Amino acid sequence: MRCLASGVAALTIVLAAATLVTANNLATQGGTSQLLDQEIATLQAENTELQAENASLTSITRVYQAALAAGFSSPKHLENLTKPAPVALRNP
Amino acid sequence: MSIAVIAVRLFYWQVMDGDNLARAAASQRSLTWQIPAQRGEILAQDGKILVGNEAGYLLFASTVDLKESAGIVARKLTPIILASQQEDRVGLTLPKDFELPTLDAKDLEKSLTNKLSAPDDYYIPLAHRLKQKYADQIEALKIFGLGLDPEPRRLYPEGSLLATTLGFVGASSTGEPQGYFGLEGFYNGELAGRSGVEQLERDAAGNPILIGQVNTLPPQDGRTITTSIDRFVQLVVETHLRDGVEKYGAKRGTAVVMDPKTGAILASVTWPAFDPRGFQYFTKDFYKDGAVSDTYEPGSTFKILGMAAGLDTGTVGPDTVCTECGGPFKVQGQEIHTWNNQYFPTGETMTKVLEHSNNVGMAWLATKMGKDKFYSYAKAFGVGEPTGVDIQGEESGVFYQLKDIAPIDLATMAFGQGFSTTSLKILQIAAAVANNGVLTEPHVVTKLTDQGRDIPVSVKAPKQVIKPETARVLTQMLVNAVDHGEAHRLVPPGYRVAGKTGTAQVAVAGHYDPNKTVASFVGFAPAEDPKFVMIIRYDQPTSTPFGATTAVPTFMDITKELFGYYGIAPSIP
Numbered sequence: 001m002r003c004l005a006s007g008v009a010a011l012t013i014v015l016a017a018a019t020l021v022t023a024n025n026l027a028t029q030g031g032t033s034q035l036l037d038q039e040i041a042t043l044q045a046e047n048t049e050l051q052a053e054n055a056s057l058t059s060i061t062r063v064y065q066a067a068l069a070a071g072f073s074s075p076k077h078l079e080n081l082t083k084p085a086p087v088a089l090r091n092p
Numbered sequence: 093m094s095i096a097v098i099a100v101r102l103f104y105w106q107v108m109d110g111d112n113l114a115r116a117a118a119s120q121r122s123l124t125w126q127i128p129a130q131r132g133e134i135l136a137q138d139g140k141i142l143v144g145n146e147a148g149y150l151l152f153a154s155t156v157d158l159k160e161s162a163g164i165v166a167r168k169l170t171p172i173i174l175a176s177q178q179e180d181r182v183g184l185t186l187p188k189d190f191e192l193p194t195l196d197a198k199d200l201e202k203s204l205t206n207k208l209s210a211p212d213d214y215y216i217p218l219a220h221r222l223k224q225k226y227a228d229q230i231e232a233l234k235i236f237g238l239g240l241d242p243e244p245r246r247l248y249p250e251g252s253l254l255a256t257t258l259g260f261v262g263a264s265s266t267g268e269p270q271g272y273f274g275l276e277g278f279y280n281g282e283l284a285g286r287s288g289v290e291q292l293e294r295d296a297a298g299n300p301i302l303i304g305q306v307n308t309l310p311p312q313d314g315r316t317i318t319t320s321i322d323r324f325v326q327l328v329v330e331t332h333l334r335d336g337v338e339k340y341g342a343k344r345g346t347a348v349v350m351d352p353k354t355g356a357i358l359a360s361v362t363w364p365a366f367d368p369r370g371f372q373y374f375t376k377d378f379y380k381d382g383a384v385s386d387t388y389e390p391g392s393t394f395k396i397l398g399m400a401a402g403l404d405t406g407t408v409g410p411d412t413v414c415t416e417c418g419g420p421f422k423v424q425g426q427e428i429h430t431w432n433n434q435y436f437p438t439g440e441t442m443t444k445v446l447e448h449s450n451n452v453g454m455a456w457l458a459t460k461m462g463k464d465k466f467y468s469y470a471k472a473f474g475v476g477e478p479t480g481v482d483i484q485g486e487e488s489g490v491f492y493q494l495k496d497i498a499p500i501d502l503a504t505m506a507f508g509q510g511f512s513t514t515s516l517k518i519l520q521i522a523a524a525v526a527n528n529g530v531l532t533e534p535h536v537v538t539k540l541t542d543q544g545r546d547i548p549v550s551v552k553a554p555k556q557v558i559k560p561e562t563a564r565v566l567t568q569m570l571v572n573a574v575d576h577g578e579a580h581r582l583v584p585p586g587y588r589v590a591g592k593t594g595t596a597q598v599a600v601a602g603h604y605d606p607n608k609t610v611a612s613f614v615g616f617a618p619a620e621d622p623k624f625v626m627i628i629r630y631d632q633p634t635s636t637p638f639g640a641t642t643a644v645p646t647f648m649d650i651t652k653e654l655f656g657y658y659g660i661a662p663s664i665p
Contacts, residue, residue, distance in 0.1 A: 045224065049224070051141075052144060052247050052249075058140060060323040061253055075656065080586075080661045
């Protein structure tokens with residue numbers, strides 16, 4: 001009987017300690033969670049910046065200005081080439 | 093005794109003041125913050141960004157918490173904020189003779205000092221939409237009492253392209269981001285989204301307690317809108333129109349290109365206009381989209397509608413001869429003259445009336461048709477009403493009520509004078525002719541996207557306003573008008589372009605100013621299967637007043653490029 005009581009008491013103490021440790025860990029992990037949130041925010045900001053950079057680089061205005069600067073110009077004259085008809089159609 | 097005192101005190105704290113203390117404790121340990129929603133993007137037809145977002149910050153001060161003097165803080169902040177303002181000005185597209193206000197470091201420092209000297213204020217905005225690098229520089233100063241809140245910046249990868257159609261984002265009366273003009277204004281509700289809120293319990297160090305109470309209302313990001321704008325077409329039209337405004341000494345230029353089959357707007361330009369990257373430097377006049385907001389007397393481009401009505405009602409055919417074109421048209425004691433005082437006693441068919449842009453011929457046609465029929469067609473085409481385009485600021489112009497139309501009004505209405513409308517309405521009329529007589533609703537946005545889910549945008553159902561045969565005949569007449577007009581040499585060889593010039597007088601203080609015109613051309617090509625319909629308009633060109641010598645050359649230059657872009661081969665060998 002005494003053994004049983006001691007066992008229960010020990011178990012209770014262990015469980016209580018475990019609960020305390022777990023609760024403490026959860027509570028203090030709030031700090032870690034905040035750091036992670038900040039990291040996520042930083043990565044999201046970097047991603048937004050990269051998207052903005054991509055948009056600027058693929059801008060038609062930028063490409064046009066770069067083309068002009070490189071010496072390209074709009075064609076002055078357009079010639080439409082007509083494809084010759086396939087042989088079978090030419091010789092029915 | 094002491095136990096009694098303690099008991100009384102405990103009773104007071106627990107029971108009498110319990111609720112107040114519980115609330116105070118809750119506010120002390122709870123942390124609430126707003127989670128801003130991301131404003132939606134505006135995309136071109138090809139999915140590329142026309143308007144996006146980039147990181148930005150609002151710098152604010154809590155003067156209650158400032159440890160250093162206002163002057164010292166202002167002195168430290170001035171070079172950073174000034175550099176930010178200077179960088180924001182780099183690359184702005186400015187109209188001719190337009191100057192930005194000078195940035196002065198001393199004025200900025202004085203302004204910051206004044207704001208920072210405000211007594212006991214928790215939140216004084218000092219600078220808006222600072223880029224990340226400037227926010228980092230300010231943080232590095234480690235000035236207690238300053239804070240940085242996220243305030244995203246709008247990103248314009250295409251610079252000032254499409255400015256008046258896009259609009260801009262300013263602040264509402266409550267300081268929230270608000271779209272003004274163009275698409276930002278029209279679709280503000282869709283683009284804005286809704287901020288979220290998160291409330292959770294924190295420990296003494298301010299860190300969140302995970303097992304504590306958490307209440308979250310997630311933000312709802314704004315919807316992305318996809319437009320029908322073709323970036324290449326926009327660039328081509330914008331380049332040529334700006335050149336034209338300069339070349340012809342016009343006060344303003346407007347151009348719109350539209351798909352006649354669907355009403356989808358492919359390009360829209362107003363110049364001079366503002367640059368959305370620096371919208372705060374411009375006045376309201378620069379914000380307006382000329383195609384939808386500027387009303388004017390359309391002049392001869394309106395003859396398209398009158399002729400359509402005449403053909404469709406059977407009043408006239410293309411070969412019907414005007415029997416009163418030998419001299420000025422007399423009505424209600426007044427005379428209507430041709431634009432060049434040239435008259436045709438014989439052989440002036442309806443086809444020739446359009447070719448010669450004959451005001452007398454049109455007045456004769458309208459009078460022969462009668463005001464009831466003419467008016468019914470005007471209303472069928474929606475003259476005097478907005479087109480319903482999804483751009484904020486659309487005007488409808490001023491048109492007659494049937495009962496108020498006198499014979500002289502009917503005669504002048506036939507050649508586009510005596511009432512007002514917009515360029516987009518004239519374009520819509522021409523588009524109906526190009527589209528087998530079917531009127532479509534112009535629109536810019538084709539779909540909204542909400543968290544990956546596409547939501548189509550509904551437009552008004554197309555309406556048959558004239559018979560397909562009428563449209564076909566009128567198209568031939570308009571091709572003839574171009575081929576035999578003053579600018580026929582400008583038509584790209586081998587192609588058939590249908591269109592009509594307009595040179596409308598400008599009413600000033602109750603009379604028409606002889607020195608001012610609105611020069612325009614509306615047309616579509618290729619005539620046999622139109623790929624696009626376009627209107628070019630110059631307000632008060634000074635080099636030459638006529639549509640044929642200003643708007644037509646610009647139209648043809650753009651058309652040549654569009655033929656190449658769309659791979660449209662010549663139809664005439």
